[in-house]
Amino acid sequence: MPPTYTVNDFDYDLPPELIAQTPAPTRGGSRLLHLDPKGDLHDRQFAELGRLLRPDDLLIFNDTRVIPARLTGHKATGGKVEVLVERITEDNRALAHVRASKSPPAGTTLRLADAFDVTVLGREGELFDLRFPSAVLGLLATHGATPLPPYITHAPDAEDVSRYQTVYAREPGAVAAPTAGLHFDEAMLDALAAQGIQRAFVTLHVGAGTFQPVRVQNLDEHIMHAEWYTVPPETVAAIARTRAAGGRVLAIGTTSVRALESAAAQAALAAKAGDDAARAALSRRQLAGPADGDTRLFITPGFSYRIVDALLTNFHLPQSTLLMLVSALAGVDPIRRAYRHAVAERYRFFSYGDAMLIET
Template identity: 45%
Template sequence: MKVEDFDFNLPEELIAQTPLKERTKSRLMVLDKHTGSVTHETFQNVTNYLQPGDLLVLNDTKVLPARLHGIKEETGANIEVLLLKQDETDVWETLVKPAKRIKEGSVISFGEGKLKAVCIGEKEQGGRLLRFEYEGIFYEVLDELGEMPLPPYIKEQLEEKDRYQTVYAKERGSAAAPTAGLHFTQPLLAELKEKGIRIEFITLHVGLGTFRPVSVDSIEDHDMHAEYYTISAGTAEAIRETKKTGGRVIAVGTTSVRTLETAAREFGEVKQSSGWTDIFIYPGFEFRAIDGMITNFHLPKSTLIMLISALAGQQPVLAAYEEAVKEKYRFFSFGDAMLIIDGKGDKTNDSH
């Protein structure tokens, strides 16, 4: 299967640069995964398409303000550091720009010395191992000095850090937000629970590889980056119960899909587990855990559009995207949402 098969024309002005003032006011496209039919909605009405007994699974990872601007102590050169992964206490794998200026032994100072980093190892493609020195609690210093690592296609500065964070974010460790969850508010989650829809959480720490373009011609040749996930006993049990009673498991975001399908493929069903996943989901994949998903609108030729095409079919997804472009939906991290489901929604209180 060719990467080109997942291309579509996306006008640049449809790439959302800022979040809406109210999270639930995003638009929602509902795509029936069996018929390919499309309904235009707003996100606050997502409740109408879910039924008592359904289960929503959300990713509670928390984005680190992982972008730091500092200076090289020896020369005063400006250096940008992006935290990727904690190797051990105070030692992080990072991306450094310009990397050629930072060699083993180089010292970078941030916030007039509140935080310092010593390079203790070099990796390929601008990667550096840095050991951090500071007083107090590392994450508090990071909150003060760091910026949210917004995706490269967002050129605007973010006024409030929290808008690139879900309202239920809890477990620190992501380099990017699980953006399908940005549309939820606490009142909407309460409304869903009141209707009899269960809500459970997994954790998957999103790596920067999520923005990496697919650079091969054939999908089968693409290597996915690995990301760390955790599934609790409670979430695993809720999924088993939902399946047993005929409810639907709806994953919020591609990160939740990949986490649940990793466990289902490894154990035959979703079990309490944790580890690294590099699962790559594209058409032909057999889903064992989820029945539907909520997701944002993705980049042409990305692994994410391949994943949703596996669930709803390549042609129906591309047709829905064509309509989204025509109807001027907002794309990517701060954009609108899509619900892919089997059309059995509870529309008793639907207004249209």
């Protein structure tokens, strides 16, 4: 029987000064901790990544684009409010986190950015359903601020607008960056392509829940936050070509993992319902077709990866679902050892921090 883990098994001590507050001077200027298939650790530079890849590898990136989702304002009573748009549901409507001294009830009007009013229509769990006076994306582009993670202490500036966004971002909707992709610049992407390394894209709009620790001891009791994803037909075809060539699927970031493995879980349900094409594709570690929808996939040790062979990722928060995800891929003990090493060697942690390559 596999061991049973609690949230405490995914805790570790992190000196606060190791939390990166700013990005490296250049994209690609970070360090890279390499966990190889034998479980050995190697201290490298991110610029060495190409030497660790093979010509038949397929890199899968998340092309979501971070939106300027944070707004400040006040209620009619004068009380301050802070709004973080989590998901745009209609052109002029969104679900959002609202911080205020008292939760605004339905019917409340909030004045945001001293420029426009939104109306609280109700709640969906912890999120507030807000109606905007015009297109949400347009108002955010004019009045919103980059939603930096809670552990970054400075207010967003012009550098953050550029660097808290991947160079290949194209689908607006995320409120947190797919941070493994922040290390890549155009020169690195061109160099990898020249090596014959293929790339494809998924979209997963990262939500603010990515920063939340698991608050229950029994992992089975955790309610995973929902995120919208899509795996397009061209990525399905790229995976099939890679498998036919004997290559590996390497996810760039945990969000790419969640999209790919959510699509595989969807295919597994189809196979269970009698879809022979889905069953045959999964037997070859492929996908039978494109997939999209909301995912609440919670990957913990014991999970069987169907698509992903290797992962490039940043270092993750203690007791977080993402630390559990990487532990499911590499093993709990190897990840514990890697994180102890990273702390001892003064790697930089979290969104603006250093990278880790996990090969299995």
